Amino acid sequence: MTVEQKRLVTESLTTLKPVADLLGDIFYSRLFEMDPMLKYLFPSDMNHQGEKLIAAVNQAAACFDGMETLESTMQEFGLRHAGYGVKDYHYDTAEQALLWTVRVGMGAAFTVDVRHAWVSFYGEMAAAMKRGAAKRIET
Ligand code: HEM
Numbered sequence: 001m002t003v004e005q006k007r008l009v010t011e012s013l014t015t016l017k018p019v020a021d022l023l024g025d026i027f028y029s030r031l032f033e034m035d036p037m038l039k040y041l042f043p044s045d046m047n048h049q050g051e052k053l054i055a056a057v058n059q060a061a062a063c064f065d066g067m068e069t070l071e072s073t074m075q076e077f078g079l080r081h082a083g084y085g086v087k088d089y090h091y092d093t094a095e096q097a098l099l100w101t102v103r104v105g106m107g108a109a110f111t112v113d114v115r116h117a118w119v120s121f122y123g124e125m126a127a128a129m130k131r132g133a134a135k136r137i138e139t
Pocket residue numbers: 038041042043052053056057077080081084086087090091092094122125126129
């Protein structure tokens with residue numbers, strides 16, 4: 001990610017903060033609409049899942065100044081996700097759902113540059129999570 005992309009993601013997260021609760025719901029509705037089978041990976045009580053996701057995205061963005069912390073945090077997430085039954089290809093579906101959610105949340109402020117910044121940000125998170133998941137298979 002470029003410095004400018006990090007700035008754009010941080011700025012988007014500030015813009016999205018007041019509607020963060022809603023975004024969790026939008027994300028999961030979109031995700032399950034795209035792949036209804038994914039519902040079976042989650043608990044039936046989805047009440048706090050949205051908050052956890054938003055918190056994790058914020059935590060990742062907070063690591064922008066120390067990419068090594070981001071890498072190890074995301075690897076740990078990925079390892080746990082492999083245990084939940086998450087496969088590598090699920091990250092593509094989640095990417096589409098996340099981009100959709102950010103777009104809905106930001107409206108006209110979701111410019112092409114902001115989209116690219118999120119694609120790059122998500123790409124780094126997902127890649128590190130997959131590296132963490134791969135460790136589960138190796139050991
Ligand atoms: C960048 C991508 C993602 C982030 C930041 C993220 C974040 C989180 C967080 C913070 C949790 C709470 C539990 C924990 O920390 O392990 C969680 C749980 C979970 N996530 Fe993700 N996640 C991502 C991608 C995905 C994908 C692609 C899937 C599959 C569609 C998925 C499915 C799940 C499931 C099934 C749980 C467990 C729910 C439970 O049993 O409580 N996540 N995720």
